Amino acid sequence: MDRTIGPGATEALDADHVIDALLARDYREMAAVPCSYLKPLLERAAHREDLRYFPATCEGEAVSVAAGAWFAGRRVVVAMQNSGLGDAxxxxxxxxxxxxxxxxxxxxxxxEPGTRDEPHHDVMGRTTDQxxxxxxxxxxxxxxxxAGCVEALDEAEREMARARRPYCLLVRKGAFRDGPTPLPLQPTAPDQLPRATTTLxxxxxxxxxxxRMPEEQVVVTTTGLTSRELYAAGDRATYLYLSGSMGCAGAVGLGIARSGRRPVAVFDGDGAALMRFGTLVSAAASEATDFLHVxxxxxxxxxxxxxxxxxxxxxxATAELLGYAATACCASLAELQAAxxxxxxxxxxxxxxxxxxxxPVPAPRVPLVLPEIATRLHAQLAPPETAVTAP
Ligand SMILES: Cc1ncc(C[n+]2csc(CCOP(=O)(O)OP(=O)(O)O)c2C)c(N)n1
Known part of the structure; x- marks a missing residue:
């Protein structure tokens, strides 16, 4: 690595200060896929009038939009988490x-090596630098x-101008200070905001x-709070809690459902589903007989x-156009039952x-060991001759 400040830095940056420094270098837009470590920065970026915030559906898209902007003589900074580096x-x-x-x-x-984080971040944490x-x-x-931050931005500028290549500033946990009062984030289209129309x-x-679901139902849950909330509701060996692999729950569920062994449901987030929107096309065209994508x-x-x-x-509505066997949309418990x-x-x-x-109240993390979650589901679904042992 060109330069490092090592773990355990005691200072934290003011997000507005960094945005000002970016604006001074003519970055008028930020394309981002969020990470909780970047929360204060993204929160301010989404609120500032002088910086446009572009919520990208995946990290590769954020990089591509920024690259496209360069052709038009504009500067777009990309903010993302290292788990999206593969996509980018x-x-x-x-x-x-x-x-x-x-x-x-x-x-x-x-x-990051030497820090405590969830196991699904280990591999990228160890290898991002390399x-x-x-x-x-x-x-x-x-x-x-x-001062160091401004200096680092200047060095990034010099290096990008010299080599005409991307330049990456790595951000560690706690690098940005939380604002005095966390701002409620506004979506891009407030009038169409789903949460304004539901209390569920x-x-x-x-x-x-x-x-409602039968015990034999396999449920694959997307990363983040969805996995935690299903675990908090009551664990079953047929539940595959994904942490990481954001966007992949739909396709994982589809892969299981195509075997025809069990009914399969996927509990997905809108952000995660958008990340791999193509999975909706694949699911619609699939021969899966019992696949419910929630x-x-x-x-x-x-x-x-x-x-x-x-x-x-x-x-x-999109899934219906794509040819799903059936679709429904609901916004209350009563509507959910009917749907x-x-x-x-x-x-x-x-x-x-x-x-x-x-x-508002996040459920605690799923305390299960990841290979065990996988092994117990495999044991139920796969034929005995393909049995695996815990790694
Ligand atoms: C490739 C990748 N990019 C970013 C993240 C960080 N991340 C974890 S959960 C999450 C938000 C998920 O949003 P959504 O799918 O809409 O579900 P919600 O949390 O709203 O229920 C993000 C961006 C990640 N885990 N992986």
Whole structure:
């Protein structure tokens, strides 16, 4: 790594100060996929009048939009978490680097060696530095003192101008100070905000669905609070709680459902579903006979602090156009009951969009060991001759 300030920095940056420094270098827009480590920065970015906030649906899109803006002589800074680096690598490696498009990246580092974090961040935490080095992207830790931060931005500018390559500033936990009062985040389209039209919480909907679903039902849950809330409602060995692999729950569920072994439901977030929107196309076209894709639509990334998602997505209406066997959209417990009954009697891929509020009281983390979650589900679904032992 070009430069490091080491773990345990005591200072923290004021998000407005960093945004001012970005504006002074002519960055008028920030394209981001949220991370809780970046919450204070994104919160301010989404509120400032002088900086446009572009909620990207995935990290590769954020990089591509910033690259596109460069062709038009504009500067867009990308903010994202290192778990999205894999997604961003494609446009970084096959667009920015070969074409010589400089893009400034602010990448929060989960799973930094020497710090405590969740196990699904281990691999990227250990390898982010090496991956950036290997692909040829200069990078440095973002210092957490104001003068050091400005200096680091200047160095990034010099390096991008010299090499015409992306440059990455790595952001560690606590690098940004929380504002005095956390601001409620406004979505891009406030008039269409799903949470304004519902009083049903995601946890409540999950509890209700869990009661209604048969015990043999496999449920795959997306990363973040959805997994935690299903666990809090009551664990079952048929539940696959995904932490990480954001956006992949739909396809994982589809993979299980296509085996025809069990009924499968996926509990997805709107942000996660958007990240791999193509899965809706694949599910609609699939031969899965018992697959229910539930999307909790709250118009934001609740699990990382409520940052707005791109637009307001009509998931059920879209799924219907795509050819799902059945779809429904609901915004209250009574509507959920009717919608669930309607869908339960239909064979084929089904999509249930539930408009929910954000949850003010987060459930605790799922305390299970990840390979055990996998092993116990495999033991139930896979034929005995393919049995696996715990790694
Ligand atoms: C590739 C990737 N990018 C970003 C994150 C950080 N992250 C974890 S949960 C989450 C928000 C999920 O939002 P959504 O799917 O809408 O569900 P909600 O929390 O609103 O229920 C984000 C952005 C991640 N885990 N992986």
């Amino acid at each position: 690598l494609n446009p970084l490696a096959s667009l920015c680097l070969p074409y010589g498009v400089p893009v400034l990246l602010l990448v929060s580092v989960r799973g 991956i950036l080095t290997d692909v040829g992207i200069s990078h440095a830790w973002l210092p957490t003192d104001p 919480s995601r946890a409540e909907a999950i509890r209700w669905l869990r009661e 999307i909790f639509n709250n118009g934001c990334y609740d699990s990382t602090g409520g940052q707005p998602i791109q637009g307001s997505v009509p998931f059920a 669930y009954d309607k869908l339960a009697s239909q064979p084929g891929p089904r999509l249930l969009e539930i408009k929910v509020t954000t949850d």
